[in-house]
Amino acid sequence: MLEVRGLRAGYGEVEILHGMDIDVAEGEVVAVLGSNGVGKSTLNNNLSGIYAPFGGSIRFCGEGIAGANPARIVDLGLIQVPEGRRVFPNLSVRENLELGSYRRGRAARARNLERVTRIFPRLKERYGQMAATLSGGEQQMLAIGRGLMSEPRLLILDEPSLGLSPILVDEMFALIGELNGEGLSILLIEQNAVQSLEAADRAYIIEHGVVAMSGPAAELARSPDLRARYLGL
Amino acid sequence: MDATILGAAVINGLLLGGSYALVAVGLTLIYGVLHIINFAHGSLLMLAMYGAYYLLVKAHIDPYAAIPLMVVAMFAAGYVLYRGLIGRFSHGKDENILLITLGLSIVLENVALFFFKGDSQTITVSYSDRMVALGPALVPLPKLVSFAASLVLCAALAWFIARTETGRAIRAVAKERQGARLVGIDVEKIFAVSYGIGIACLGAAACLLIPSFYVSPSVGNLFVIVAFTIVVLGGMGSFAGALVGALIIGLTESLSGLFLGEALGQIGISLIFILILLFRPTGIFNK
Numbered sequence A: 001m002l003e004v005r006g007l008r009a010g011y012g013e014v015e016i017l018h019g020m021d022i023d024v025a026e027g028e029v030v031a032v033l034g035s036n037g038v039g040k041s042t043l044n045n046n047l048s049g050i051y052a053p054f055g056g057s058i059r060f061c062g063e064g065i066a067g068a069n070p071a072r073i074v075d076l077g078l079i080q081v082p083e084g085r086r087v088f089p090n091l092s093v094r095e096n097l098e099l100g101s102y103r104r105g106r107a108a109r110a111r112n113l114e115r116v117t118r119i120f121p122r123l124k125e126r127y128g129q130m131a132a133t134l135s136g137g138e139q140q141m142l143a144i145g146r147g148l149m150s151e152p153r154l155l156i157l158d159e160p161s162l163g164l165s166p167i168l169v170d171e172m173f174a175l176i177g178e179l180n181g182e183g184l185s186i187l188l189i190e191q192n193a194v195q196s197l198e199a200a201d202r203a204y205i206i207e208h209g210v211v212a213m214s215g216p217a218a219e220l221a222r223s224p225d226l227r228a229r230y231l232g233l
Numbered sequence B: 001m002d003a004t005i006l007g008a009a010v011i012n013g014l015l016l017g018g019s020y021a022l023v024a025v026g027l028t029l030i031y032g033v034l035h036i037i038n039f040a041h042g043s044l045l046m047l048a049m050y051g052a053y054y055l056l057v058k059a060h061i062d063p064y065a066a067i068p069l070m071v072v073a074m075f076a077a078g079y080v081l082y083r084g085l086i087g088r089f090s091h092g093k094d095e096n097i098l099l100i101t102l103g104l105s106i107v108l109e110n111v112a113l114f115f116f117k118g119d120s121q122t123i124t125v126s127y128s129d130r131m132v133a134l135g136p137a138l139v140p141l142p143k144l145v146s147f148a149a150s151l152v153l154c155a156a157l158a159w160f161i162a163r164t165e166t167g168r169a170i171r172a173v174a175k176e177r178q179g180a181r182l183v184g185i186d187v188e189k190i191f192a193v194s195y196g197i198g199i200a201c202l203g204a205a206a207c208l209l210i211p212s213f214y215v216s217p218s219v220g221n222l223f224v225i226v227a228f229t230i231v232v233l234g235g236m237g238s239f240a241g242a243l244v245g246a247l248i249i250g251l252t253e254s255l256s257g258l259f260l261g262e263a264l265g266q267i268g269i270s271l272i273f274i275l276i277l278l279f280r281p282t283g284i285f286n287k
């Protein structure tokens, strides 16, 4: 459903991604791994239309979306839960969730609120609280909940386990499995290579702005080269 | 000091504050969302006052009846100004927006000087001189109407921002632009809408002011300094702060006028401004 071809992207004069090819098929969990500053979030923000690519093409469900505006991309159901959460600090938990369906999923807002608060009962307990006063883990739940409110067809999760305690990290990966089990396609950006490769069907390893390795996640997890560099084994 | 005179000064001060409130609320809304001071605020108020003036003089539309018309017209003017000028030429840089609004105010004022000449105009409506007894004070009816209508409109705006989907989007954009883009909010449009609403406040304020206030090409300056003081006092971007700040500033102006003489009424405002900057630069309503 997502086809990225020869994507070049960066900021101003500086090119960070030098031609990337990435695919996500319907129902897949695809992991994108790479060290800090390699351009993973840059990739996401070009997919979401926050920045316009320098070159290459991005197709989502058959439609070219390279350089499209973010609202159009949300319309199509490509939803990103960004790094650093980016919840609305001055809005209540409930309002944050409601704005998740500002553009997409408005008709089923009430039903989706039900669903999200069933997935994250903690959010229900904090319904009237300002998002700024939530703990980091709760903010991450809120960010994912807000993403789910838009009824994503493909959900991009940018380092969802960042800053979470080991138990919450496990819960996060369990949730990824559950959502995928319900048919949701997921593009998972992570530092946590071990668990990501377990959760994913396929994976891409990014180095120096290009895809250095790719393939079925289970295969990559056995690759000696990768084990040495990313898994510290 | 005679208690009656003091009571009358307090009442007059509050009424005065009410007429500042809408101007200040518009300024604080624009600041809260766009993070810039709208230097064109005063000259757009002046323009709106001429609008209300000519609607009465040429089209015989009572200023109070003209409120809906002026609110819509000024909203449209603000929206188009933002889309066509401020947003387009600022390239996302706050200092550019600042310069553009400053330039805009100079242009508007000079255009007004050219078309309307320098002298001030006043209007007379049937209720211009009607007085109403309010406790110890005898106040002009237009001032009482202006006060009440200001409060009602501020409350309506606060409701809109707190309760509607667009209001939520405005608050979201004010603090988290990228998050807003990711849920599909058109951030540039929300900027334009917010600027439009801030300017629409001036349309209402103009209609409420014109029955009891003169209009001249420089009349906006009078209000913009006061409104800026109110916004700083109440905390930049705070709605409730702007409202309470307006009442405090109105009181200050009235009371210092009483104690120091009419001409020195504004000194109290400058004093408050300096004291706030020294002791509570984030304003009384912000932590």
Ligand SMILES: Nc1ncnc2c1ncn2[C@@H]1O[C@H](COP(=O)(O)OP(=O)(O)OP(=O)(O)O)[C@@H](O)[C@H]1O
Pocket (backbone or CB within 6 Å): A011, A016, A034, A035, A036, A037, A038, A039, A040, A041, A042, A043, A083
């Ligand atoms: N807005 C920006 N303007 C200029 N340069 C940027 C901007 N955002 C990121 N960069 C640069 O682009 C490069 C890639 O950043 P990016 O955030 O995509 O990395 P990342 O792979 O997501 O890293 P991390 O794992 O730390 O999140 C970095 O060198 C960063 O400094």
Ligand SMILES: [Mg+2]
Pocket (backbone or CB within 6 Å): A040, A041, A042, A083, A158
């Ligand atoms: Mg990143």
